[in-house]
Amino acid sequence: MSDHPLESGLIDPERFGTVDRVTDGVSMLHGFANVAFVFGRGVVLVADTSAEAMGPRAVDALRALTEEPIRALVYTHGHVDHTGGAPFFLADARKRGHADPQIWAHEGILERFERYLRTWAWNNEVNRRQFSMPKGAHVFPTSFVKPTHTYRDRATISLGTEAIELRHARGETDDATWIWLPTRRVAIVGDLLIHSMPNTGNPNKPQRYTLGWAEALEAIAAESPAHLVPGHGAPVSGPLAIEMLSETARALRFLHDAVLDRLNAGRWPDEIVSEGIRLPRDLEAKPYLQPVYGCAPFVVRDVLRAYAGWWDGRPAELLPAPRGLVAGDLLDLIGEDALVDRVRALLGTREPKRALHLAAVLHEARPDDVDAHRLFADVLRAVAAAEPSFIARNFYEAAARPRDLE
C-alpha cells in the first residue's frame, strides 16, 4: 500500500482544498498543512502558509474571502508544511502594491532553519520515506522565508484595533506558537492538535516535548476557547474543543508519568519499551487520540530519550559487535530452514512483529541475498498492513522495497 499525505489520516480527502468558516472573520483552508485567515477589520493575519506546493491555492483562498492587505504572517512552528507557502503571500502583497507583511515566529525558528540547511539530505530522505515518495524525489525545501519579527515567551500583534496574542510552547517542536484571539475566542494551535495521537517521538526526528505539549494544551484550555483551528484536520467548536485539549493533555501526561515512574523505579528503557504501555481504555477510545499519525509507543520513546539518553540498558548494545557477525552466528546455530519455517509459522498465526526479528537475522547475516530480502520484505509488509500509524507504516514499507528502488 502506498501512502501519500492525503492518506495520512490527517486529511479528509473530500475537504482538501476547501475553506471552512470558523466564526465571523476567521476561516481555514484545509491543506497539508492548514492555513487560517483572520480578516474583516481592515487588515489580515495569516496563520501558517501550508507547504510550498499548496502556496498558490492558499493565496487564492484568501483572496476569495477578502481584498484586505496582509498585516502579518505567523508561523505556528518551523515545519516545512507550515512555512513553505510564504513566498506566494509575499508575491501577492507586492503584486497588489501592499506593504510587505510582518512575518512572526518564535525565535527558535531561526536555528531550526539553519539546521534544516545543514541536514538537508538527511531530512529529505526521512520525509521522503515518511510520506512514501519515490527514490530521488526532492521533498524538502532548500530555502526558507525567515521571520521579520521574533519573540521569546509572549508577543502581541495589533490587527487594526484588535490585539492578537502569540504564546510560545514546546510540543512537536521547540519553536511552537499558539495564537489567541481573545475577542473572537479562537485559538489557532498549529500541530499542538491534529486529530491524532500527538506526534512526539517521530523515529528519525530530533527530541520532542511530551510534557511541554501537555502543558501547552492545558494553557490553551484555560482560556476557554470557543473555536480551535488545528494544524491538520477540521476546526473544532464548542465543548468538544475543551475536551480535546484537556483529554489530549491527560493522555500525554499519563504516558509521560508512566515512563518516568518506571525510570525512577530503576527499570531500563528496553524493559519499559517491551512492556508496551497503553493509554487507559477511556482515552484509547477517543476518536481524536487514535494512532493514525503519531502513536503511544513513539511517545514512550520520546520521554525515554528526553530523560535517559540513547542506551536501552542491554549490555550487548552498549558497544555492540558488528550486527552482521552476530546475525551470522545466530543463523549458523538455528539453521536457515528452521528459521524460515518459524517465520512462516509466526506469519500464519498473525504475529508478524515476532517474525520480523527472525527474518531480520537472516537478512542481516546475508544482506545481499535476494531470497533473504524477499522474506524480510514479506514480513515487513505484513507488519505494515496491521499498523495503524501512518508514520510507522511508511517506514516499514520503505524498508520492504528492493534496494535499487529504495
Ligand SMILES: [Zn+2]
Ligand atoms: Zn504539520
